[in-house]
Amino acid sequence: MKFRNSTKPDLHLAGMQPDHGFHYPGGPTAVLMIHGLTGTPAELKFVSKGLARAGFSVYGVQLAGHCGSEADLLATNWQDWLDSALAAFDRIRERHETVFVGGLSMGALLALLVAAHRPQRVNGCVLYSPTLFYDGWSIPRISVMIHLAILLGFGRFLRFRENYPYGVKDDRLRARILAAMESGRSEEAGLLHMPGRSLGQLLRLIRDLKRRLAGIRTPALVLHAREDDVTSVRNASYIAANIGGPIEKILLEDSYHLITLDRERELVTDHTVAFLHRMERARPSALPAFPQSERVAS
Template sequence: MKSGQKSLFDRHTAWQRFKLRYFGAKPWSGPGQVGPDQAPPALPNATFFHAGGKAAVLLIHGLTGTPTEMRFLGKTLAEAGFTVYGCQLAGHCGTEEDLVRTHWPDWYASVEQAYAEVRKKHDIVFVAGLSMGSLLSMHLAANHPGEIKGLGLLSTTLRYDGWAIPRLSFLLPLFLHTPLGLRYRFVENYPYGIKDDRLRQRVVANMTSGNSAEAGNLGMTGHSLRQLLSLVELVKREMPAIDTPAMIIHASNDDVCSIWNARYIESHLGGTRELLLLDDSYHMVTVDKQRKEVGRALASFFAARTDPQALVRDHVTAS
């Protein structure tokens, strides 16, 4: 190899190393595709229901996610005697174009609608959410003071600062306020929030095959991220006034959002709170290696705030 060629090769590999260190493997993959202004198609219905006792739990999935990521938790809570409802957020379980058509108030409207239906049947209601679903849970509690008996805040995402997030992610809010940033498509990085190798392979296979109703979307446009950040700022302002008891569950080694997020909630919520840190999970704590521990802890937390008679199964059926 000639010296000039070697120098060029060295410069190229150095640049690749720089990109991986500061921008990640695939922080974005090009312009997002925004569909035409037309009525969105019908999305798959991935909601679920488990009959149980008089006390109910509403479960809320995360951004680009699906109710499927809450199903195991739902079964665990149902086995503990709760009636469980898994809701589906607007624009989710379809394509990225479906998601782009929605804004955070649309996602929250899905939660309000689901909560209203649950309240028709149950006087005792708990709410738990994963990642952005945790934010929506807190916003729901802020809008219904004194009604919700307890919150489960799982892997709450206030900022993307986990170890798998690109080093320059702190510039994301500025980038999203540009026309280019709004249309760029951001793609998840390895390990995709899952420490369990076998489960990760199955989830990634579903995402890459387009099975979003089962595994969610692999990426999202800047539009959706900007909506998330707007919701974060609102919920931060609401936290001191939220006096609903809360259990905060977070992985110590979360690859998406660091333990800082859990500590922030712990110090800013207005009500009583408990913090559980997991040592063998990543971001998706409801499906990862310690999913059973998450379910047991949340069931215990909710049960302690429930009349034992309310956990007696009464064969509630879906309307």
Template sequence: MIKPVDFYMPGGRSGVLLIHGLTGTPTEMRFVAKGLNRNGFTVYGMQLAGHCGSEEDLLKTGWHDWYRSVCAAADRLRQDVDHMFVAGLSMGALLALKLAADRPDEVDGLGLFGTTFFYDGWTIPWIGKLSFMLPLVTSLGFGRHRKFHECFPYGIKDERIRQRIAGSMLNGDSAAGGLAGNPWPSLAEFYRLSFLVRRQLHTIQTPCLVVHAKDDDVASLKNVRMVVRGVGGPVETVLLENSYHMITVDQERNQVIERSSRFFNHIANTRFVHMPERAQVVAATE
């Protein structure tokens, strides 16, 4: 049974929607959420459909379901804020990009943390780097019960944090640590999403903050270059020196919080707030 582990932190009239990664959990966004909330933001750490339960729960869903849950979360947060920012980790960054492409008038800025279009980091074995072929493989009926297992260092350079999160994951607590492997059908869905988002990049005019570890063990800097060269809007890039893939929990998480807060506040302080048409008419007659 899937346990709801999403969280909502009320704050000011600028809000941040946080999206975790594939097989992940909102818990991996909680450090950043608390920091953003301390800095005055309303924060919603949403839970992707099919996540935080069993592998079977995940396999019942695909990228359309994950994206629908993002849209529903955005609708909820948008009711409480004047400016909405969307930040995602790994696959969560792709879902954030897609939301900005589809709803440009609703998303004021993006935080793209460890953006992953391809699993091509230094811990990924050669066969794992061929996983972009999984949409074809699974469509032919192969690999339904196969998966790629998570491996050391599990995206985390900080040994204390790694021991805690990896321990939860390996002990089967998916709500706290996520799943210990990526099922092939779910990875195929991820690559279908990746292909679609790459085709939409040029339409995105939303300002982007791209934060990525130089030594990312899961997604190489090639993924950063795809964003920087692909999107149509302004991009600010931050490369971290002492972290691995899970930058929202790793050793430089405070830098992620600080740079994100500064980036989002700058946009909120310089962007016009669109009033509903009826409210504008009332204001004009008073």
């Protein structure tokens, strides 16, 4: 099936809720954007529009079980979320020879898994606030015990409300996001609560990715806020130290977890555009123009 030239490509799985994905036409090179757990494609629209203005065609996928109710999410597992991302990538690849994959939070992990499953087809990964460990400054100290309880099978009894500051440093934006979550508009701002069983599925996804990370040779860019309230810089550092391919790590100084929406969203867009252009210029057989490195955003 080919994509329509619209903002609503048919990326959803049969039987799921209406699709809230998007498509911003821009050029022959494509970028697939993947949102996070309990999140929504809207998290990535600002950056995606910037990429389209820079000449890239950008597609945002709605993962299975998302943009609906908690019951919708609980009806899916991590393999369903990965299948959503792989199906979207395969359809985009039918139209575009060069395809990059980006993602926010869990979406960054799924971007890496797409690269692991399509090693000769993904041209690069863009990783926004990757979430391997819930260890940010807003996360309760008992989170380690909670993770252990989930792994032991008690996740069905747990349910977690999002914590202040909800991944956003900008006060006005945070207020809008919280109002949307509290009113139940999950297609705009995601769910206010995370079911323990869904967190358990994320832990299984993380375990699978860690086993594959050293074998991923796809060039990558990772952007992470130094003050991330949900996932510390340790997450970006772990990926940079363990991935098998070249990676550049950039730290942001004025954002929290949702860097694609927060105060430095324009800077995030600029760094992404620069990375994509570098990868386009690189010869297929050559290494990209950067070594493993770390920079502070400016």
